[in-house]
Amino acid sequence: MAGQTEKPPDPRWAWAAYEPDADRPWNLARAGHLYRRAAFGANWDQLQQALADGPQRTIDMLLQPQGDIAGFNRTYDEYEAATGSVDQLRAWWLRRMIQTPHPLQEKMTLFWHSHFATNAEKVKNARLMQQHVRLLRSQALGSFQVLLEGISQDLAVLIWLGAEASRKAQPNENLARALMETFTLGPDHCTEDDIRDASRAFTGWFVLRNKLRYISREHDENEKQILGRKGNFARDDVTRIILEQPATSRRLVRKLYRWLISETGQPGEALISPLAESFGTDYDVQKLVETMLRSNLFFSAAAYRRRIKSPAEFAIGIVEALEETVSTTQLANDLANLGQNLYNPPTVKGWAGGQHWINSTAIVARQNLASALLRGSGPYGNKLNPWAVAQRHGCATPEDARRFLLDLFLQGSIDPDVYDALPKTARRQDDDLGGRARYLAQAIVTFPEFHLA
Amino acid sequence: MSYTRRDFLKAALGASTMLSLASPAPNILLRAASTGAARRDERDTVLVVVQLSGGNDGLNTVVPYADDEYARNRPTLRLQPKDVHKINSYLGFHPRMEAFSRLYKEGHLSILHGVGYPNSDRSHDVAMRHWHTAKPEDPDCQTGWLGQAADSVWHTNQKDTPAVFVGPIVQPFGLRAEHVIIPSIQSPDDLTIDPAPGESQPRQAVELSRADRDNPLLNHLRDCTAIARANSRRIEAVAGASANKAEYPAFRLAETLHTVARLIRADVGIRIFFTELGGGGIGGFDNHANQLGNHCSLLHHLSESIAAFINDLKRDKALNRVLLMTFSEFGRTVKENGRHGTGHGAAAPVFLAGGKLKSGLVGSHPSLTDLDNGAMKFHTDFRRVYATVLDRWLGFDSRIVLDKQFELLDILNV
């Protein structure tokens, strides 16, 4: 199988749409891979449907699902608006991830949440945090330009960055620095002078009693020089200039590459350029995501199992496969212990992801979470029932269930000889099939392979 | 057991390291591996930090009992010369800190006088944030000094957890890291693998698929899983071992330090333990009123707990690997207020406990007459203490963590 060790792939082939053939058939492994990346995992029916529909049609359905998505989101927005605490917001978002008819939208919202990382601890206001995430969701598969403009005015972001006040005499650099160094260009493509002049363009904007106010006498009307452009720039001009830089679209494409394609190794310039150029013209996130998902590269070995699941993906993957909803207030706390406290990314750089999710204690925490979810009693109750799911899909014997669960969770990523190594009986009574299935399910989801997306 | 954790790691990683070097690994991996050089050497010394929340009154902890100014400024809070545990002719420990007095005589306790920083803040949130970030000039700093230390030594082959918070409160900001995940635990059980559903013991490891030499993520996961299992078993063994006969008093801090001692003994690669006394937030040491009764309770808890911890480690011959450090967000005013309490101050003493301390008293006791707005003035910047601990004790690079090189203190025997 081609890997990083061979020469880099030809960009035209890499981004062309994947068509199944004898060498790279459309099988369970690829269907599972698609669902792990474009959603939080899949249940058996979804996998079977995907096999029947073929890759491109499945991607169509993931990009534009049927059903009343706007209605669903509206209902959940109302639920969220009625709570007063960030803890409850976390619980509602996790529930939304589990139940949404449009998982790709939630996955991308999570991506933007880590990108435009804003920590509720400093914001201290659940309503503002809710509005912030609503903004992310509204443009999750929309326009990056609209998103960036929204972020530069978002109250939660301004409070978090300490940018509540920017006066003519004392321009506040926090917003400009975050925008340019972290959210778009990166520290290598902007200088301190650029940041300083961009801060002057942002003067006059204040957050007062949780409202955004513009005080014109505090705005610096002099000329500014930002990234090679000169003029009396104001806030919206700065975002426009940033978006005109090719560095912006390149950096975002790389970030999305890491989120959707692979976390091992940096893609070469040649591979990124075609996408970066196209993205730079219209900043259409949906088009970019679509290109990546449909591509040959996405379905090749270079992308297969080349990502580590974030805690949310790990847990929700288990829950989705077993076709139930669990206590998300409990789950929100448990995911925080695994290092992903929703609404509370540690710094403005978001969650680092990749190998940072995994160290010896994080593995212990993941295994213990899996045990808690599958135990059948305790804080998660007995909502997740692997044997019942297996029976629903035609299994009658323990042997059937074993094969079924392996396929359901791992979609064929395990060597055949491991099949046999799995514990067949574990001192269980013969008729406690439910218990055996739970034990087996926990064994499967603690394989290293299951942690790979 | 002569086969230490480090030997095991070398054996376990040896195989995978060879594999990854044999194949023409991409540059990024090699570069990442060599960034581990933020670590100066391969030690396994341990730092235990004890946060005293609320602003500890140093003047009544290490008491200048013979000083007239002390008596004059503290009519009701004054501690009598006959009650204190004398250190020398000028200073003595609070009457309920007999345990500290013993530790001091044994050479396992150091007192650093007059620790603070210029233009120190006197409000709880801000001052504590300064001590946590070690960057008073940067109010928007988003990481803590220990979190940053953990970040600085992270490398792609890192499988251990470098730091842990032990306690029930929200994890203190000092451990906030950019990308390393630092867990909060309350007992050693939080780091052991629970039994699988329906079982009473954790499952035996199943032999897994062959290592995929092209997928570094899979190898990393496999290694971490193996290490996690081994650590879990070791922690359980330590918890059950009969060598666990150490006597700890029935205080919460003592229980916390007992957990720390067990984890040190289990040798699972944790270098930094953070604990807390006073309950976080505004904190139990914030005695604006009725200080005598409450403060002496806390000091008694503190000294008994730490003494039990030190004795436990000594019994296990592990004391030379451990350094314990206390800190508080500020000291208190010299003069008592009208409510038998004291106000927020500035400089305060820092206590160090361990097996490799150089001297008992470090620095002179601050003057009781030359005050800064009612509080004693500092002479030792706390970041020098941090730098010493990072460079000399942990073998990290303090310049990366603190953004500049602070002059080190000669307080350790290393």
Add this chain to the structure above:
Amino acid sequence: MLEVSRPKELIEAFTNDKATAAITALPLYKQQASKPQFNEFLNIISFIETTLGTDWRTGLGKLTGAGITLAVCPEDTVLLIIDAEDDQMLERFHEFFFNIARSEAEKKGKYNIVASKEYDGVTAWTFDGKEAHTIIGKRLVLSNRPEGLKAVLQRRSQAKNESLAANATYQAAKRTVGPDAIANAFVNLKPLIGLPQVAQLFEQQHENPLAALAFAGIFEAARNSNWLALGLHIEDSTLSFRASVDGKTATQTSSAAFALPKKPDEGALPNLTVPRQIAALSLYRDLHQFYAAKDDLFPERTSGLIFFENMMGIFFSGRDLTEEVLAETEPEIRLVMAEQQYDPAIGTTQIKLPAFAVILRLDHPEQFNEVAEEAWQKALGLINFTRGQQALQGLIIDRYVHAGTKYSMAYFSTSGIDSKNNLELRFNIRPALAMPGEYLILSSTDGLARDLINSLNQEMEHKVKPLAGSNSLVEIGTAQLTSILKANRDTLVRGDMVKKGRTQEEAEAGIDMLITVVRLVDRAKLSLGTHEGLTRGRLEIKLNLQ
């Protein structure tokens, strides 16, 4: 160990016409009744009725009429002993189930599961290989483990009077809860206290001052006791549970002495009543003595405690909290919780919290009134100052006179708000301080303060007498509780959805079920005290079966 000595009365209470009508009216019952399995269940019942030759109520009465006893023993062994009035009916009953068990076993292909064995003159049976039972005359003895049954039979063969019933301690315990109880439970406390969960509960008390204050004496008594006896009495629609432990209550020198009435005629005062009352609590707690013993009661110096002391030091201008503030209070403390009424002109909140108030009795009201008022105004000032620092709205202070008492209250103004029917949580709080006569009322709303002034004025007209010997009294009017649950139904449903992962329908069903169950209870009353040196408790639940 649980003994039902008069099962028929119990059965009668729960199956008489009123009760049956109430149960069948429950939505849950209707839901179950509509399922096909329910009809199957009814068919089985009528089949049994035919076999036994009687209707199910009489049959149940005859089968269990002489008593039911359930015992929980070490090693997870449970023993169930049923004394029938009619041994022939018992035989027929047993045979019926024997046949069913055998045919079930044959269907599964496991022939040996249903078996019997002779043991010392009686036949022991098992229906599924796990449980074991035997019939001795009119008595059915059933255990969930064969070892349990063996133990019973062994004792029987060794001594004719094998039962615990002959044990003197047990008899004494039974007497304390009333010889005419319908059912008794007897719990051996020593092993129970050894359990880790229970030990944790004790720990909580050690660390939490409020827990130490509220549960004073109970833990001491439990720790010193060997047994706990519980008796159940039924009168009309009132269930009454009486409990007592044999441990000596705290003496005047123990650390829990602050909850002991000093003189025999002292005790907690009767509860106050106000309109829309949800619950009322009356305690006898000597706060001065309590706080003076804090080093023994709760040695952990948590930040909460220190903060509390700091604030008290500020509010009371440096007076010593134990000697100069708490010493001014008398031990009779009362708390009241009532549903709030919202004035639409001011506004209604989205989440409707109840109002709650504390009523203390003062030793020297003339001197202490001003001290209290000053402390109160300082507290409000501090709150306003802190909120101002965070750019949040503050409270406005006002003073009024009601029924001869001047009181002060503080409120958040709603004049700048357009939509007045979805206000934030904080608008539930309108703190008030009133001091009628020798009492001090600290209330979360001015409305409740006014109601309490009325109530206290009435009480003062007729000199109130304390309830001798009692140190804690809780009364809950669940009709009002139902009302407040209903008012907050949406919030509760949403909370349930995320907390348990349920769908909206499931959560609604759950909350509605809770409301229905709560509505079944008209009022509940729990009182704790000492009587003849023993700690006694009494719980009365009046059911609402209409």
